[in-house]
Amino acid sequence: MSESLKVPTMAEFMAQGKQPEVLFWVGCAGSFDDRAKKITKAFVKLLNKANVEFAVLGTEESCTGDPAKRAGNEFLFQMQAVTNIEVLNAYEVKKIVTACPHCFNTIKNEYPELGGKYEVMHHTQFLKTLLDEGRLTIEGGKYKGKRITFHDPCYLGRANSVYEAPRELIVKLEAELIEMKNCKRNGLCCGAGGAQMFKDAEPGNKEVNIERTEQALEIKPEIVAAGCPFCNTMMTDGMKAKEKEDIEVMDIAELIANAQDL
Amino acid sequence: MTYLPNIIFAIILISGIGFFTKNVKKLRRNILLGHDVDVSDNKSQRWKNMAKIALGQTKMVRRPISGFLHVIVYIGFIIINIEVLEIVIDGLIGTHRIGLKLLPTSIYGFLIGSFEVLAVLVLVAVIIFWLRRNVLKIARFWKNEMKGWPKSDADIILYFEIVLMGLFLVMNATDSSFQAMQSGNVISQFIAPWFSGLSEASLHLVERSAWWIHIIGILVFLNYLYFSKHLHILLAFPNTYYGGLKPQGQFNNLEAVTNEVKMMMDPNIDPFAAAPEGAEDEVPAKFGASDVQDLNWVQLLSAYTCTECGRCTSDCPANQTGKKLSPRKIMMDTRDRLEEVGKNIDHNKGEFKDDGKQLLGDYITNEELWACTSCNACVEACPVSINPLSIITEMRRYLVMEKSDAPTELNNMMTNIENNGAPWPYNQMDRLNWKNE
Numbered sequence: 001m002s003e004s005l006k007v008p009t010m011a012e013f014m015a016q017g018k019q020p021e022v023l024f025w026v027g028c029a030g031s032f033d034d035r036a037k038k039i040t041k042a043f044v045k046l047l048n049k050a051n052v053e054f055a056v057l058g059t060e061e062s063c064t065g066d067p068a069k070r071a072g073n074e075f076l077f078q079m080q081a082v083t084n085i086e087v088l089n090a091y092e093v094k095k096i097v098t099a100c101p102h103c104f105n106t107i108k109n110e111y112p113e114l115g116g117k118y119e120v121m122h123h124t125q126f127l128k129t130l131l132d133e134g135r136l137t138i139e140g141g142k143y144k145g146k147r148i149t150f151h152d153p154c155y156l157g158r159a160n161s162v163y164e165a166p167r168e169l170i171v172k173l174e175a176e177l178i179e180m181k182n183c184k185r186n187g188l189c190c191g192a193g194g195a196q197m198f199k200d201a202e203p204g205n206k207e208v209n210i211e212r213t214e215q216a217l218e219i220k221p222e223i224v225a226a227g228c229p230f231c232n233t234m235m236t237d238g239m240k241a242k243e244k245e246d247i248e249v250m251d252i253a254e255l256i257a258n259a260q261d262l
Numbered sequence: 263m264t265y266l267p268n269i270i271f272a273i274i275l276i277s278g279i280g281f282f283t284k285n286v287k288k289l290r291r292n293i294l295l296g297h298d299v300d301v302s303d304n305k306s307q308r309w310k311n312m313a314k315i316a317l318g319q320t321k322m323v324r325r326p327i328s329g330f331l332h333v334i335v336y337i338g339f340i341i342i343n344i345e346v347l348e349i350v351i352d353g354l355i356g357t358h359r360i361g362l363k364l365l366p367t368s369i370y371g372f373l374i375g376s377f378e379v380l381a382v383l384v385l386v387a388v389i390i391f392w393l394r395r396n397v398l399k400i401a402r403f404w405k406n407e408m409k410g411w412p413k414s415d416a417d418i419i420l421y422f423e424i425v426l427m428g429l430f431l432v433m434n435a436t437d438s439s440f441q442a443m444q445s446g447n448v449i450s451q452f453i454a455p456w457f458s459g460l461s462e463a464s465l466h467l468v469e470r471s472a473w474w475i476h477i478i479g480i481l482v483f484l485n486y487l488y489f490s491k492h493l494h495i496l497l498a499f500p501n502t503y504y505g506g507l508k509p510q511g512q513f514n515n516l517e518a519v520t521n522e523v524k525m526m527m528d529p530n531i532d533p534f535a536a537a538p539e540g541a542e543d544e545v546p547a548k549f550g551a552s553d554v555q556d557l558n559w560v561q562l563l564s565a566y567t568c569t570e571c572g573r574c575t576s577d578c579p580a581n582q583t584g585k586k587l588s589p590r591k592i593m594m595d596t597r598d599r600l601e602e603v604g605k606n607i608d609h610n611k612g613e614f615k616d617d618g619k620q621l622l623g624d625y626i627t628n629e630e631l632w633a634c635t636s637c638n639a640c641v642e643a644c645p646v647s648i649n650p651l652s653i654i655t656e657m658r659r660y661l662v663m664e665k666s667d668a669p670t671e672l673n674n675m676m677t678n679i680e681n682n683g684a685p686w687p688y689n690q691m692d693r694l695n696w697k698n699e
Contacts (some may be wrong), residue, residue, distance in 0.1 A: 031693045058694040072668070074516045075522070109511055208582075208583050
């Protein structure tokens with residue numbers, strides 16, 4: 001199946017003297033994390049299906065600096081940012097899509113002041129646009145009628161007020177969209193943000209991801225949909241800890257791709 | 263002799279307002295100990311935010327019960343204060359209910375009648391507030407940082423309001439000429455019979471006492487504000503005006519770092535060249551914040567604005583899962599340290615003398631700072647646009663950039679980013695391997 005994936009790089013586009021429609025910013029999780037790589041591939045399949053002329057930076061991509069900035073290391077963040085901006089500007093990138101809300105937030109909000117001004121979209125927003133433009137069709141397939149809840153990633157939701165695009169996509173799957181006690185602007189963090197992903201939690205009486213998983217379990221979903229590779233990991237771990245591995249934690253791109261057997 | 267009450271009134275009024283003004287000046291001085299920050303942008307949006315969030319209470323009502331009760335107390339507070347205007351004029355020039363001389367009886371009656379109704383609604387709301395705190399023991403009012411003074415402070419404010427509203431109603435009920443008017447005494451007519459056994463002279467004495475204690479109580483309350491958490495009734499307005507306008511996920515850019523990074527990245531720069539004249543001034547004394555003077559003045563204004571409602575803390579994922587972090591405590595600590603610094607300046611003739619203490623360590627611990635997930639739930643929850651996360655971030659910056667004092671795992675993560683461009687130890691050259699896996 002992998003041979004069917006078309007993943008051109010910016011360098012290849014440049015060599016042909018062409019510009020892609022959009023740059024797909026894969027992100028570190030999407031590039032290296034085994035679970036997140038599946039999300040990356042699912043999204044690429046959808047891009048291929050919709051005949052989107054996209055490109056990736058490939059080996060020229062580097063961490064946006066988000067975890068460094070949240071941890072307080074402004075130096076490291078800006079070093080990363082300036083390096084990435086140089087690459088992006090050299091390729092004259094105008095539009096970026098990413099499946100990681102942290103990359104999304106950083107490039108969209110924090111790069112402009114350092115000279116990187118782009119139109120940045122989260123992959124759920126981009127997929128929604130493809131749908132609206134008739135370039136992508138979404139079928140319910142095996143998700144028809146399933147109880148699906150959406151876990152709002154903090155850096156997509158509260159941080160950038162994107163609540164509807166992911167939900168509209170779930171509705172298009174003809175699934176039953178159900179909401180947790182804390183959703184949208186009141187969404188509860190998965191516990192990974194602010195560089196917590198890379199450290200043990202401070203002493204307490206519970207892990208944040210367990211708290212959030214319990215909120216999800218309260219409404220008895222069949223699937224927990226996520227829009228962030230880190231949330232995905234945290235919620236998957238939560239379901240494991242609760243021995244509820246029958247409840248799948250899936251990225252919205254994966255749901256759409258799977259529904260069409262891509 | 264006939265002017266004695268007027269003179270006493272004027273003295274009380276002037277000292278009450280004067281003492282308050284003195285403290286407001288101190289408050290302003292303390293707030294301006296913070297760094298300057300440019301908040302001169304987007305004026306129209308800022309006015310709108312103030313109108314919506316402070317005046318319109320839009321974020322208060324997100325929690326419907328406490329929000330609704332708060333709106334009652336807030337409207338009551340503003341409207342009943344119109345009555346204070348009459349009291350002040352009466353007190354100064356020795357009239358009795360001057361409003362009756364200026365307005366037709368029906369309009370005056372309507373006004374006082376509305377004040378009476380509001381006073382009862384406020385009384386009820388405040389009693390429910392007290393019950394929520396002391397009988398229902400709602401969790402956010404009983405967190406660790408609320409022990410001792412903050413708990414008493416909250417109760418004292420409620421008692422103040424109960425007494426002030428009570429005095430207002432008693433004052434009207436025992437005013438026989440006002441009762442005789444049969445206009446505006448919508449509530450006080452039911453209180454008047456309680457005093458029916460009293461002689462005309464005693465009734466007058468009760469009325470005068472209620473009147474005097476009411477206005478003195480208001481002045482005492484005004485001056486109590488500075489020493490309590492209750493400053494939000496004034497500061498909520500500037501704080502919502504100066505509050506954040508950018509997406510919550512956007513953390514501020516450190517200009518000083520930008521300059522250094524640009525120098526580092528510029529191949530043409532001579533690293534050994536002498537710094538140009540005056541360039542040293544541009545490098546800040548330190549990166550991030552270890553004490554209140556390292557924060558900006560809007561953050562310090564926010565510390566004084568916080569009324570310790572604890573909505574931030576009850577929405578904080580770290581706090582919900584038993585971690586030490588409480589965003590409310592971050593604000594309370596910032597204010598308490600700022601007060602301490604202010605007193606230090608007062609005692610040392612206008613100059614701060616190092617007291618061997620600072621916000622970091624003596625008030626806020628590393629453990630609290632490292633528990634934050636930067637999820638912005640606290641920012642979203644605050645009804646008056648306070649951003650505790652911005653203070654946490656500044657303090658993390660100090661820990662990391664000045665002290666290299668981050669948890670080991672975070673140092674590993676940062677080393678990885680530095681060396682491989684990813685938070686994990688993978689080679690950047692392998693970034694596209696997923697394509698063929």
